[in-house]
Amino acid sequence: MITLYGVPGWGSAISELMLTLAKIPYTFIDVDGFDQPGPKRELLKARNPLCQVPTLELENGEIMTETAAIALMVLDRCPDLAPPIGRAERQQFQRLLIWLVANVYPTFTYADYPERWAAEAPEQLKENCIEYRKSLYLWLETQLSAQPYALGREITLLDCYIAVMVTWGPRRPWFEVNTPGLVSVADAVSQRGDLQQVLRDNKLI
Structure with missing residues (x-):
């Protein structure tokens, strides 16, 4: 196991x-x-x-x-758990999977421990990272396909990222105002019975 x-x-x-x-x-x-x-x-x-x-x-x-x-x-x-090979959604899945970890993840690395990277101005680095992260989420909102999930009717592993990230900074109230599509995806994931215990264990619902 x-x-x-x-x-x-x-x-x-x-x-x-x-x-x-x-x-x-x-x-x-x-x-x-x-x-x-x-x-x-x-x-x-x-x-x-x-x-x-x-x-x-x-x-x-x-x-x-x-x-x-x-x-x-x-x-x-x-x-x-990904769109089938040969469909356009497959390339979008691959792109966004790597995009999330290459672009959004570093904003947490630097904002959560700013003193490691900018000892003289940690709060400024944190603020800059959070504002940049918001711009990334605004762009991601424009990439969503037909709901309920990020790429349409079927859940993919990409939706796991969105379901968790919507609970992180800048926190759900910001997402509800600025990226309602991401919130809808997160809500669709949270409604799945097979995932609710994991979500509860992680204090995500």
Whole structure:
């Protein structure tokens, strides 16, 4: 069985949703506090020297990190969680999957720990990152296809990202005003009975 090292409500929630959608069994290990010295950090560091969540230990003992890589691993086992090869939505899925981790994720890396990157002006860096993140979400809103999900009637792994990210900064009230389409996608995901326990465990509903 896969072992997933994560923190409720953090990026590991995306991987939990993906694994659950694909009906891939896993065990969750809570490493809350891993970003500070202590036993949780040492536990995670022994498996991922970068000390990032999510970190997966696969059935064969191999380590898997990076949510986009995890998504591709899940698709190898459950291809139906992305649009079929040959359809235009497939290319859009691939583009947005990488776009999210390449563009949106770094704004959290820098805004959550600004003192690491700009010791002389951490608050300014944090503010700049948050404003830039808002602009990214506004663009993402323009890329949505027919609802209820990001690319139409069928759920994909892309929707797992949106469902979790809408609960992060700048927080749901901002999304409701500025990106109602993203909120609709998140709500559609939260209404799925097969995902509600994971969402509750991560305090996302």
